[in-house]
Amino acid sequence: MNIVQTDIVTPDGKVFGGEVHMVSARATSGEIGVLPQHMPLVAPLEISTVRLKNYGETKYVAVSGGFIEVRPDRVTILAEAAEMKDDIDVARAEKAKADAEARLSGLQKDTKEHDAALLDLKRAENRLATAAR
Ligand code: ATP
Numbered sequence: 001m002n003i004v005q006t007d008i009v010t011p012d013g014k015v016f017g018g019e020v021h022m023v024s025a026r027a028t029s030g031e032i033g034v035l036p037q038h039m040p041l042v043a044p045l046e047i048s049t050v051r052l053k054n055y056g057e058t059k060y061v062a063v064s065g066g067f068i069e070v071r072p073d074r075v076t077i078l079a080e081a082a083e084m085k086d087d088i089d090v091a092r093a094e095k096a097k098a099d100a101e102a103r104l105s106g107l108q109k110d111t112k113e114h115d116a117a118l119l120d121l122k123r124a125e126n127r128l129a130t131a132a133r
Pocket of ligand 1: 012064081082083087088089090092093096120123124127
C-alpha cells in the first residue's frame with residue numbers, strides 16, 4: 001500500500017479525511033515527513049502549515065497546534081482549529097493579526113496576556129502564510 005489514510009479533526013468536526021501519499025507536518029521536535037509504513041508516533045505540533053501530497057498535487061492546511069498520531073497506514077491530526085487553505089478568510093486573519101499586534105504593543109512581556117496575544121498573532125500569521133501558499 002502506498003497511501004496513508006489521513007484525518008484532520010477539530011472540535012468543530014472533520015476538516016480533512018482522505019488518502020494521501022505523504023503528510024508533512026512541523027512537530028515541536030522538528031519536521032516530520034510521513035510516508036506509508038512510518039513507525040508509530042504521537043507528537044505535539046507547532047502552529048504551522050500541514051502539507052498533504054497526492055501525486056503532483058499538494059493541499060495546504062493551517063493547523064493551530066494540536067497533535068499528530070502516526071500509525072503505519074494512518075495519520076490523525078487533532079487540533080483546536082484547522083482550516084484548508086481555500087477556506088481561510090484572509091481579511092479575518094489580517095484583522096486578527098492587527099488586533100494581536102495592537103494588544104502586544106501595550107503589554108509587558110512574560111505575562112499571561114502577552115503570551116495569549118503572541119499565540120493569537122502566531123495563529124493569524126500562520127493562516128496568512130498558509131493562504132499565500
Ligand atoms: P479570530 O480572532 O479571527 O476569531 P482566532 O485565532 O481567535 O481568530 P480560533 O479560536 O483559532 O480563532 O478559531 C475559532 C474558529 O474560527 C475555528 O473554527 C477556526 O477554524 C475558525 N477561524 C479562525 N480564523 C479563521 C480564518 N481566518 N479563516 C477561516 N476560519 C477561521
